[in-house]
Amino acid sequence: MSIDLWAALLRFTHVGASLFLLGALAFPLYARAPSLTRRSINALGLTALGAGGAWIGGMALGLATDTPSVEWLRALLFTTEFGRAWLLHFGLTALLAVLVLCGGRGLPVVVVAAAQTASLALFGHSVVLDGWQGGVLMAAHAAHVLGAGVWMGGALSLLVVLGKADLGDEVVRRFSRVGYVAVAAVASGGALNLRLVVDAWLPGVGNTYGALMTAKVALAATIFALAAFNRLFASKPERRKLLLGTIVVEHLLFLGVVLLAALVSAQAPHG
């Protein structure tokens, strides 16, 4: 397998675990119901940490022009934009993993998880612009991934809750309300991101970036349609089994979208 593909798979694993973790930690705060088990939360924290370390470490080694040394690493970490972004993002990922492994929950841990997810905006095409456009692009990327995390991790937690009949109906309503905000952040953040990076509201298909982004947007549109179907039809109490099934399908599509996002991030938008 090529190094680029390894990097994309590690990025996918790190980003996916981080997003599910954020959503699962936030869920009990607004849904007033339990989320994933402690073991699952710990596994997500450790996966985000391990895959994140391997992904960013691999990127750093890819930048080495000579045999890596301690001086080279020190210079990379403390004197380059990449190094400072790496330190911040990895520091937040490590702090989050320690907090969840120690059983930390509640608003302070969600704030750390949100900062860790938002700092993904420091990597990839969201750093290509300067000035006010660069600031808007970073904010759009952060809103996009924060919305995706709250949505994905919340939907995963809802799956667990739906297994407990006495908790179901009210929790579905609370999740739906937060879901509107999360979906709006995903859609507006993603669209603005695309507009600023490729100067168009829809991706072209003339290069690998455009083709992968077109597939990602098509998959995302299917998830939006499924979410609307759930809200308007499948969320009725008597259709609980149907809702369970559509949420499982939604998660398979989420994984596809996050994988495509990881592949897109390694491609040149104007190549």
Ligand code: HEM
């Ligand atoms: C279910 C819906 C979606 C999910 C879960 C999702 C998730 C993600 C994730 C996880 C990233 C990569 C974050 C990173 O590695 O830092 C990303 C990047 C991005 N997404 Fe989405 N996305 C969705 C829908 C959309 C839509 C509808 C658009 C466009 C209209 C869009 C446009 C983008 C763009 C432009 C990027 C930045 C890619 C780059 O240049 O690095 N996304 N998305």
